[in-house]
Amino acid sequence: MNRLPSGNRNPRAIRVYPHQIPLPSRMSFDEEFSLVAEDGNELQDFPMEGVQMEIHKCKVTHERLVTDQRDLSKARDEQLHLAEEYNKRCVRLRKVMEEEEQDRAMVEEGGKARLVASQEEERRLREQLLGLEAQLCLLDQETILLQQRAQESNAVPEKRVVFLGAMSEGRDSSRFNMKSRILYPMEGGTALITFEEEDVARNIMKMKQHDIKIGDCCLSLEARPVHILMPSLVEMTSQVCCKSVLVSDVPKEAGGNHPLDRMEIHFSKRRNQGGEVDQAQMLQETGNVVLTFVEDTVAKRLTDRQYHEVDMGDGKKHQVKVTPYLNGEITNLQTRVSVSARTVLLTGIPAIMDPGDLQDQLEIHFQKNSNGGGEVDAIAYNALTQRALAVFEDYCPAEKE
Template identity: 45%
Template sequence: MCDEDFPLMTDTQGSQNTLDGILHAISKCKVQHNQLLKEQQDLSRARDDQEDLANQFRQRVVKLRISLEEDDNNQARDVDSERVSTAAVPEKKVVFTGETGDGANTLNFNVKPHIVYPMEEGTALITFEDEEVAQKILSLREHKVDLCGDCAITLEAKLVQLLVPCQVEMDTEVCSRRILVSNLPKKAGEDRLLDKLEIHFAKSKNGGGEVEESDMLHDSGNVVITFTENNIAKGLTGKLYHDVEFEKGRKHSVKVTPFLNGEITSFQTRLSACGRTVLLTGIPAVMEQENLQDLLEIHFQKTSNGGGEVDAFLYNPLGQHTLALFEEDCPTEDQSQ
C-alpha cells in the first residue's frame, strides 16, 4: 500500500464516523420531537378542559345573577306591597264651619281634613258664603266697626293659613290577629252589630275562633275584630265575603279583609290658605261676648261695609282659650257653578 492511499482510507473512515453521529443525532431529535408533540397534545387537552370549565362557570354565574335579580325583584314587590306611599295628597280647601272642640283628637290623621285651630285672645273667625267677599274684606284690611253711641273699634282682617299634609308615607304590615269587616248593614245598631259579629266569628264552623274584642271605626263605619290566636285572621281573609245573621232568618254578606298595622315614616306639610274664612284681630273686651259677637257679625253682613252673607262666626274674647275646627270646604251646587 502506498503512502497516498492511507489518508484516503483515513478520510473514508472519518466520514463514516461523522455520518453515524449525524444519524444518531437525527434519531435523538425524532424522539424529542415525538415527546414535544405528546406534550403539546396534553397541553391542548388541558386547555380544552380549562375552557370547558370556564364556560360552565360563566353559565353558572349567569344563572346565579338571574336568580339574584329575581329574588331582588320579588323582595322589592314584597316591600312595595307593605308600603303605602301617598306621593301627592290631593289639595283640599278647608273652611271654619262654626264648630269648636276640646283638642282630644288633634293627633288623629284622616284623609278628610279635620284641623284644630287654636284661636288667639281678642280674635274672631268669620266665614262668608262667597269667597269674593272674603277676599274683599282682606283687601280692605282695616275695618272700623261702630258699636253703640260714639263707641267704635278698629279691627284688622288677616288671611287664615293652615298646615295641611302634602305627602304621607307609611310602612304597613298585615296584623296576624285582626280582621277588618266592612259592607255592614246600615240599619243595625252598633251594640247589636258588634254582638252578632262576635258570635259569628267566634264559631269554629265559620272559620273563626275566640274573640278578644271588637271595635267600631266610626269614621268609616267598619269593624275591627281581634282574636286571641294568631292563625284565625289569615284563614278568614282567605274568603272575601261571609254571610252573617244579624236578624233571625235573614243573613247579610259582609266583606272581610286583612287589617293593616301602620307607622308613618314620612310626613310633609304645606301651607294652605282658607279662601272663604277671614281672621279678625285686635278686638277689645268692650262689652259682653254675645253682644259684641252679634254686632261684629251684623257689621260684616252689610254690603255697604264690603261684607256679605255669613256662614259661620266665632269670637274668642280676651282671657279665653278656644279651639276652632276647620273641615273640608264643600260648597253648595249653586256656589260651585
C-alpha cells in the same frame, strides 16, 4: 589610507570628530582622512566612499524618522480629534440616555397612576355592582310583597256608590283625593269670618284696622290672614295584619243588639271558623268592625272564606264580608304654610256683651258694602276667656252649588 583594525570592524565603535577632519574647499574621493575611536586613539584611514554611504544611510534613517514623526504627529492629532469627537458623542449619548430615562420614568409613573386609577375604578364598580345587586334583591322582595298584596284584591271592603248627577271632564280622574280636616286653635277675644267671595276677604285684610260702632261703644279690630299648616306630600306604607280582619257590610242595630257585640260573639266561636277575640273596634265613620284575634291562624281562615252569615238576634241571617286588615304608617310627611283665601281672623275683641249678640253685630257690620264687606258664609266668635278649635275643611264649589 588608514584602515580599521581587523579586530574592530563595528562602525558604531568609531566616532568621527569634525575638528579632526580637514575640510578643504575641494575634496577628492581618493583623499584619505583619519578616524578616532571612542578611546581617543586615532584609527587607521577609512575610505571616503564608506563615510558617504554611512552619511547617506543616516540621512535616509533621519528622513524616515522625520517622516515617521510626522506620521505619528498626524496620527496623534487624528486620534485626539477622534477622542474629542468620541467625547462629544458620549456627552450627546449620555444626554439622550438621561432624557430617555426621564421619559421612561414619566411613562412609568403615568402607567402606575393609570393602574391605580383603574384599580380604584374597578373597586368602585365592584361596590356599585354589589349595591345594585342588593337593590335588585330588595326590589325582588318588594315585587313579591306587591304580588302578595295584589292577590289580596278583596282586602278593601266594598262601598256602595250612586250617581248624583255630577259631571267631570276627567282631568283629575287619576288623582287620589283626600278630604282635609284641619283644627285651628282660636285665642280668646278673636273671631273667624268666611266670606263667599275671595275679593271681599282680601279687601278686609287690606284695610286691616276696622272701627265698629255697637251702641255707645266703638270697637277697634284688626283683620289678619289665617295661616294654616297644610300637608304637601304624604307617603305611606301598608301591610296586612296577620291577626286582624275587617268586617264590612255590618247591619245596623237589630233586635236591640249592638252590632259590635254580635260580631265579637259570632267570630269567637270555633264552629264559625273563629277564635278567641283579643280586641273589637267599630270604625264610626264607615260602620265597619275590626276584630283582632289571639291566634295568628284565625284571620287567614276567616278571609279565605270571605262571606259569612251572622245572626244579629232578630231571627235573620245577615251576610257580612271579612277581608284582611291593612295597617298603614306614614313614612314621609312634608308640610307647607297656606293662607285661607276666604277666611279672615279678627283680633282685639273685648267682652262687652253676650257672645251670641256680639257675633251677630260683627256679621252685620261686615256684610255691608259700605264697610268694605260682602256676603258672609260663616262666622265664629270665641269669648275673651275661652279657647276653641276651629275646623277647616276642603272647599268644593261644585258641592256648594
